[in-house]
Amino acid sequence: MNVKTAVFIPFISLLFYGFINVKVYFLLNSLVFIYFFIYLIKLRSGSCFYLPYGYKYLFSAVFVSLFSFALSPVKGLISMEYINFISGFIIFFIVLNIDEEIDYRYFYPFLVVMAISGAYKSFMGKEELISTLKNANTLAFVSILIIGMLAEKKKYYMAIFFAGVLISTKSIAAMLSIMVVSFYYGFKNRKNIDFKNNHIVFSAMIILFLFLLVNIDFKSVTDRISWWKACLDMFFERPIFGFGYSSFTHIISAFMNGGLKSSYAHNYFLESMAENGLIFSFLWFFFLFISVRKSQGFYKYSLMAALIHSFFDFGMDTLAGWWFFMFFLALSHKKEKLMFRLKEDYRKYRIYLISSSLILIVSWGLYSYKYYRIDKANYEILKLYLEKDFKKASDKIYEFVSLYPDNIDLALRRVEINRNFYDMTGDERYLKETAKSLEYLLLINPYYRPAYDNLERIYEFIRDDKSLAEIRNRKKTYIK
Secondary structure (H helix, E strand, O other), rough: OOHHHHHHHHHHHHHHHHHHHHHHHHHHHHHHHHHHHHHHHHHHOOOEEEEOOOOHHHHHHHHHHHHHHHHOOOOOHHHHHHHHHHHHHHHHHHHHHHOOOOHHHHHHHHHHHHHHHHHHHHHOOEEEOOOOOOHHHHHHHOOOOHHHHHHHHOOHHHHHHHHHHHOOOOOOHHHHHHHHHHHHHHHHHHHOOOOOOOOOHHHHHHHHHHHHHOOHHHHHHHHHHHHHHHHHHHHHHHHOOOOOOOOHHHHHHHHOOOOOOOOOOOHHHHHHHHHHHHHHHHHHHHHHHHHHHHOOOHHHHHHHHHHHHHOOHHHHHOOOHHHHHHHHHHOOOOOOOEEEEOOHHHHHHHHHHHHHHHHHHHHHHHHHHHHHHHHHHHHHHHHHHHOOOHHHHHHHHHHHHHHHHOOOOOOOOOHHHHHHHHHHHHOOHHHHHHHHHHHHHHOOOOOOOHHHHHHHHHHHHHOOOHHHHHHHHHHHHHEE
């Protein structure tokens, strides 16, 4: 297997992200780990490898993120997402260390499939253009990077085509980001631009910019302000190491009261601070700053636009968006990177490094098999429930919860089944079982506000004053 072909992994993730499940997660991450293992096997004493400028900040950020994960109160819920996060850094390292010139023509089939999928879904009446991805925000973010990548290689027709895709997403944040960077480019190169003879073009750009500002959805703005405020509250609760990567979706209900829900903060920088803490954020953001300064041409301006877009949206927080960003970041460093050569004493440590990597791959396989079993069990339980075989569904859920006690999906399914049993039968025993299931759920995620709210209602209804007082005291500890 040629390590060079690892460049296809981010594009494969773009195609399959809309169908993401445990099997797809396993397949994609397995590919990343296998490629990295092959790369390590090929390294010998005297071999060269490359690192980016500011690599000390990058490695320190990864190390601190591991602390954030280890100290997280919900690490059992975020372990899969953290693995995706680490895989992004591995993709960056592998792509940076590919010496051969990358032929962009091989990427065209992936881009064409994305375009055809987007056109088909638009034709079928989808409200927003999402292509092979789950939402328009991720597509807009990825399109910014694709435009820069193609333009840098002088593939202008394809770049213009994806500019059309970006416009079709109706992402005002993405279009404003492109325009802000365009104005910056114009200002920076003002001595070389004939403004007098191009005043019509620049006037049109200013009018378009103002038009985009006027058409901003103010409900979207107020929603974002609410998420950002809650994100800051979350950050101040654990400012040093945060709650762990991708914990926002599990923690945020403790800091927001009401019907407004989101899996993301719609601000990558605030979300990173809340999830990984101040130390990680300083190191990682400073590395991004170095990356922008060291990058050249369209890579620089696309990076700038993508990072500006990330102030208002969550494209980088998704698996496909994150992996593609790290792929693009590696491309932007290719002209400015540091070369290192492995010394003779590397052969002493090589076997340990390869053995450790192999153990990690096997551990990943066992971990993935566990989640495959959980996913299959959840499907079986849901099927039994829909078939109204309630006795079997109940027995199955308790069986699998005992096998996998830290899985929140099974715990939520247990709550759902017991609650529905009570609604259908009116038997108070099922209501008490629902309360037990909710208490169990809070052992897995003590920041889950809906569980506290439901327990309060149940204990009030069954007149269990002692349990009611206890759950209210616990709620004060975790819910802000």
